[in-house]
Amino acid sequence: MPRRLVTSDLVQQIPALKAGDELLISGTLFTARDAAHKRLAQIIADKQALPLDLVGSVIYYCGPAPARPGDAVGPCGPTTSTRMDPYTPMLLSLGVKATIGKGKRSPQITAACRDHQAIYCVATGGVAALLSQRVKRSQIVAFPDLGPEAIWRFEVEDFPVLVATDTKGNDIFAR
Amino acid sequence: MRTISSTVISETVARLCQQANYRLPPDVLASLVTARERETTPRACGVLDQILDNAHVARERGIALCQDTGIAEVYLKMGQDAHIEGESLQEAVDRGVAQGYTTGFLRPSIVKDPLDRVNTGDNTPAVLSVTIVPGDKIEITVLPKGGGTENASAMRMFPPSAGWSAVMDFVLETVREKGINACPPLIIGVGIGGSFGTVCGLAKKGLFRPVGSVASDPAYAAREKELLSAVNSLDIGPMGLGGRTTALAVHIEHGPCHIACLPVAVSLLCHSMRRLTETL
Numbered sequence: 136m137p138r139r140l141v142t143s144d145l146v147q148q149i150p151a152l153k154a155g156d157e158l159l160i161s162g163t164l165f166t167a168r169d170a171a172h173k174r175l176a177q178i179i180a181d182k183q184a185l186p187l188d189l190v191g192s193v194i195y196y197c198g199p200a201p202a203r204p205g206d207a208v209g210p211c212g213p214t215t216s217t218r219m220d221p222y223t224p225m226l227l228s229l230g231v232k233a234t235i236g237k238g239k240r241s242p243q244i245t246a247a248c249r250d251h252q253a254i255y256c257v258a259t260g261g262v263a264a265l266l267s268q269r270v271k272r273s274q275i276v277a278f279p280d281l282g283p284e285a286i287w288r289f290e291v292e293d294f295p296v297l298v299a300t301d302t303k304g305n306d307i308f309a310r
Numbered sequence: 311m312r313t314i315s316s317t318v319i320s321e322t323v324a325r326l327c328q329q330a331n332y333r334l335p336p337d338v339l340a341s342l343v344t345a346r347e348r349e350t351t352p353r354a355c356g357v358l359d360q361i362l363d364n365a366h367v368a369r370e371r372g373i374a375l376c377q378d379t380g381i382a383e384v385y386l387k388m389g390q391d392a393h394i395e396g397e398s399l400q401e402a403v404d405r406g407v408a409q410g411y412t413t414g415f416l417r418p419s420i421v422k423d424p425l426d427r428v429n430t431g432d433n434t435p436a437v438l439s440v441t442i443v444p445g446d447k448i449e450i451t452v453l454p455k456g457g458g459t460e461n462a463s464a465m466r467m468f469p470p471s472a473g474w475s476a477v478m479d480f481v482l483e484t485v486r487e488k489g490i491n492a493c494p495p496l497i498i499g500v501g502i503g504g505s506f507g508t509v510c511g512l513a514k515k516g517l518f519r520p521v522g523s524v525a526s527d528p529a530y531a532a533r534e535k536e537l538l539s540a541v542n543s544l545d546i547g548p549m550g551l552g553g554r555t556t557a558l559a560v561h562i563e564h565g566p567c568h569i570a571c572l573p574v575a576v577s578l579l580c581h582s583m584r585r586l587t588e589t590l
Contacts, residue, residue: 200417238491260493261582262364263377
């Protein structure tokens with residue numbers, strides 16, 4: 136049975152979560168994919184102020200499709216996580232506690248999750264219409280000029296994910 | 311000679327872009343239902359249930375199956391007795407893609423320059439392929455191809471001595487290394503022969519065949535069966551979480567090649583396998 140968690144609790148409970156645990160997440164996710172990561176890295180390198188608070192945050196690798204009028208969000212499934220691997224250890228060191236995407240990642244991410252007590256979760260790829268029903272509100276918080284690659288704040292209810300990498304170095308894809 | 315207005319081409323492309331992104335083709339849907347019946351592990355069944363639910367929601371609500379609504383690959387079979395009046399074919403197709411994507415709530419996913427990476431905003435330009443065929447009709451197919459599956463493509467030039475066993479190993483290596491990121495269950499197009507430039511087109515041609523169809527050449531039909539069975543023994547399963555269904559189909563397209571060469575290409579498609587055809 137999946138465990139229900141709110142994002143504030145998720146942060147507290149991360150050390151107890153194990154690779155293979157099913158979660159239903161409620162609370163706040165920030166989307167970021169390739170271009171947003173590149174820009175965040177530049178801001179960090181330049182020692183400028185970040186447009187969002189990374190401490191205790193959950194980053195969702197997603198570039199949503201546009202929403203129909205009246206919908207909270209457009210279709211919004213996960214994108215391939217490994218493309219964000221070069222940036223992830225740095226973001227975890229700045230306080231990001233969970234990342235959500237799809238697919239297998241590099242061994243460096245398993246190590247970084249252990250070092251920074253963070254987890255990596257997978258959502259099912261290609262079921263964007265279904266996942267959009269779990270997003271109750273959405274709003275662009277940074278980089279609107281990047282179009283679908285802007286950073287969005289999603290308020291989610293029972294967003295289904297599976298823990299892929301835990302804080303103990305376990306990885307469900309290491310089979 | 312039959313005359314077709316470029317506006318009709320644009321309108322058809324726009325409609326195909328939208329409907330392809332909202333609805334799974336019946337052959338793909340049927341194959342996913344069969345796969346669900348065959349799976350036994352809770353994780354594989356859970357993923358396939360989500361995929362089937364997603365197809366239902368997207369169709370009912372008229373929204374995209376996947377947020378990655380792809381690069382618009384447009385394949386046109388142009389009858390040699392048909393004449394297009396108005397804009398150039400590329401302009402007509404691009405206008406259709408722009409209209410389809412911007413009015414259909416589909417994601418613009420194309421950057422104008424591969425290094426500067428500024429989004430064009432309307433998903434243009436389309437990748438247009440034209441084949442001239444007998445007759446006076448124009449058949450248009452739109453295949454929105456996601457970036458995750460494109461990144462999982464592979465191409466290699468083998469020596470002729472390598473033969474079928476090397477082809478098999480190459481396909482299995484590609485699926486093992488990159489298959490998870492292409493959102494399995496996959497449809498696998500394999501191109502064998504041709505040249506460096508055309509073998510990738512052969513692999514993509516394989517993606518158009520209906521799932522469940524058998525190659526017309528019995529030798530290739532047997533190879534497809536052998537390869538599908540080997541792929542499904544890898545235990546990658548739906549979304550890489552284990553299971554019997556790593557691929558729904560393997561389709562091989564082959565062509566003549568140079569005496570020194572054995573080109574092989576692999577193109578993967580995700581379970582959200584979208585393609586739609588209309589004939590004018």
